[in-house]
Amino acid sequence: xTIEARERRQPWILLSPALTAVVLLLxxxxxxxxxxxxWLRSAAGADTPGFHLDNWQKVLSDRFYRDILLxxxxxxxxxxxxxxxMGYPAAYFIARSKGNKLILLVLLxxxxxxxxxxxxxxxxxxxxxxxxxxxxxxxxGIISEPIQMLYNEVTVILGLVHFLxxxxxxxxxxxxxxxxxxxxxxxxSLGATRWxxxxxxxxxxxLPGLAAGGLLCFxxxxxxxxxxxxxxxxxxxxxxxxxxxAIIRQLNWPLGSALSLALLAVLGALVLIYxxxxxxxQLAKGLG
Amino acid sequence: xxxVGNWGWAVIRAYTVLVYLFMFLPVAVVVLLSFNASxxxxxxxxxxxxxxxxxxxxxxxxxxxxxxxxxxxxxxxxVSTTLGVLAALALVRYRVPGRDMITTLLIAPILVPEVVLxxxxxxxxxxxxxxxxxxxxxxxxxxxxxxxxxxxxxxRLVSIRRDVEEAALSLGATxxxxxxxxxxxxxxxxxxxxxxxxxxxxxxxxxxxxxxxPGGVETVPTQIFSMLRNSISPExxxxxxxxxxxxxxxxxxxxxxxxxxxxxxxx
Numbered sequence: 001x002t003i004e005a006r007e008r009r010q011p012w013i014l015l016s017p018a019l020t021a022v023v024l025l026l027x028x029x030x031x032x033x034x035x036x037x038x039w040l041r042s043a044a045g046a047d048t049p050g051f052h053l054d055n056w057q058k059v060l061s062d063r064f065y066r067d068i069l070l071x072x073x074x075x076x077x078x079x080x081x082x083x084x085x086m087g088y089p090a091a092y093f094i095a096r097s098k099g100n101k102l103i104l105l106v107l108l109x110x111x112x113x114x115x116x117x118x119x120x121x122x123x124x125x126x127x128x129x130x131x132x133x134x135x136x137x138x139x140x141g142i143i144s145e146p147i148q149m150l151y152n153e154v155t156v157i158l159g160l161v162h163f164l165x166x167x168x169x170x171x172x173x174x175x176x177x178x179x180x181x182x183x184x185x186x187x188x189s190l191g192a193t194r195w196x197x198x199x200x201x202x203x204x205x206x207l208p209g210l211a212a213g214g215l216l217c218f219x220x221x222x223x224x225x226x227x228x229x230x231x232x233x234x235x236x237x238x239x240x241x242x243x244x245x246a247i248i249r250q251l252n253w254p255l256g257s258a259l260s261l262a263l264l265a266v267l268g269a270l271v272l273i274y275x276x277x278x279x280x281x282q283l284a285k286g287l288g
Numbered sequence: 289x290x291x292v293g294n295w296g297w298a299v300i301r302a303y304t305v306l307v308y309l310f311m312f313l314p315v316a317v318v319v320l321l322s323f324n325a326s327x328x329x330x331x332x333x334x335x336x337x338x339x340x341x342x343x344x345x346x347x348x349x350x351x352x353x354x355x356x357x358x359x360x361x362x363x364x365x366x367v368s369t370t371l372g373v374l375a376a377l378a379l380v381r382y383r384v385p386g387r388d389m390i391t392t393l394l395i396a397p398i399l400v401p402e403v404v405l406x407x408x409x410x411x412x413x414x415x416x417x418x419x420x421x422x423x424x425x426x427x428x429x430x431x432x433x434x435x436x437x438x439x440x441x442x443x444r445l446v447s448i449r450r451d452v453e454e455a456a457l458s459l460g461a462t463x464x465x466x467x468x469x470x471x472x473x474x475x476x477x478x479x480x481x482x483x484x485x486x487x488x489x490x491x492x493x494x495x496x497x498x499x500x501x502p503g504g505v506e507t508v509p510t511q512i513f514s515m516l517r518n519s520i521s522p523e524x525x526x527x528x529x530x531x532x533x534x535x536x537x538x539x540x541x542x543x544x545x546x547x548x549x550x551x552x553x554x555x
Binding site for chain 1: 296300301303304307308310311312313314315317318321370371372374375377378379381382383384390392393394396397399400401402403404405407408409410411412413415427428430431434438488491492494495498499509512513516520524525528531532535536539
């Protein structure tokens with residue numbers, strides 16, 4: 001074999017194990033559940049193969065599923081907005097600070113290493129009946145009975161913000177860091193106030209990072225299963241909880257497939273729109 | 289000095305402090321309460337004690353969950369890092385046609401919601417008569433840690449200069465010799481970073497694991513999850529503290545070793 005031919009083959013040899021894994025463990029299984037979603041569940045024994053629209057009809061027309069889907073998107077949207085509002089100034093501070101930048105960055109990475117379930121349940125220690133906040137309010141005499149602050153939509157959003165905020169801050173930071181500070185100085189020297197130069201120079205240039213962070217927060221938030229179970233009440237189920245119910249509890253796999261695909265379609269559409277306008281490179285930057 | 293004026297800068301700083309407090313205060317409370325001597329996992333603290341850590345150690349279910357999690361994490365790290373390092377090498381070192389598409393495909397497991405990935409893998413492998421098992425868990429964990437490993441290793445690889453390898457080749461080393469004698473040692477920090485990442489993500493995972501685990505098998509997160517059904521006990525806080533020490537402590541030690549190694553080699 002010539003050296004050129006070897007050079008050409010080499011990357012494919014290196015890539016083939018990873019590509020095989022992704023194709024066999026992700027792409028093919030996804031295609032498989034597309035097929036499965038048209039099967040029918042049978043009362044006993046194996047599910048019946050075929051082409052039936054029953055599951056899809058149920059997913060698309062049943063009010064119950066639609067309401068939960070809309071509620072899931074609403075929660076994800078609020079979460080993303082809160083993350084942006086909380087995250088932007090913090091990211092700006094980290095990007096523009098001189099002395100303690102390294103420590104701020106290390107601290108920012110820390111939550112990624114702390115278990116999601118621990119971070120989620122930590123709010124029970126703060127907001128629970130015998131949590132820190134209740135004990136503080138009781139001690140101060142502001143309340144005479146502990147209040148139940150947990151298990152509602154607000155605490156679900158709180159838990160999600162707590163989980164997703166580092167993704168937002170990191171992505172915004174990465175894009176702010178890439179902006180030449182001379183641009184702001186130039187704007188200032190041309191007579192713009194600092195606020196104007198921020199609004200007209202820095203903010204627009206950092207939008208790709210904001211968008212990448214927003215996409216991650218939204219997609220991860222809308223796909224979450226654990227947070228509503230731990231911090232939500234009985235009425236705060238999100239779409240992933242429906243999927244879990246169908247697959248694990250009711251063992252209705254055809255319906256579960258259709259539900260999963262509906263979630264994938266909605267969130268996948270967002271990813272595609274993002275990819276169309278901004279490309280995956282920005283996202284990879286923030287994740288690496 | 290800031291760029292938005294002293295006053296504005298002070299506001300942003302205070303805001304940032306609050307954001308960091310929001311991120312860390314609840315976790316700090318978990319650690320604090322795990323040393324609480326009181327019967328109940330809550331305030332007020334009645335004293336300092338290690339009793340909940342002792343209870344943990346004596347709880348067979350928890351010890352078993354730890355063993356499962358560690359075994360799963362190590363095997364995931366091994367497989368995922370091997371696949372990830374090879375793929376990252378190909379993407380950084382060679383001109384691959386359709387590179388962007390391949391990259392998108394390789395990071396797709398992050399873009400697909402974990403629940404969907406979990407369902408698809410479970411149903412597909414079940415159709416192939418592979419039931420819920422440790423093997424299924426391993427395959428699942430490999431597939432969603434792989435993108436992170438590839439991204440992390442890729443980022444590190446870019447900084448390794450290629451001319452060192454070319455020098456070895458021109459001095460008569462075979463490509464294989466070059467890889468093992470030159471490339472691999474230079475790669476070590478990247479490989480270690482990838483492996484640590486894979487281990488931690490696997491160790492922390494819960495959503496996929498809940499779908500894939502066979503009945504009776506628990507990892508540490510699913511164990512915590514099932515304990516939370518009852519109520520929050522000081523034992524859970526202690527378990528949380530142990531997990532934090534493991535997942536935060538390990539990477540810090542790893543980073544320390546990496547820095548030590550690279551210092552010894554002179555940068």
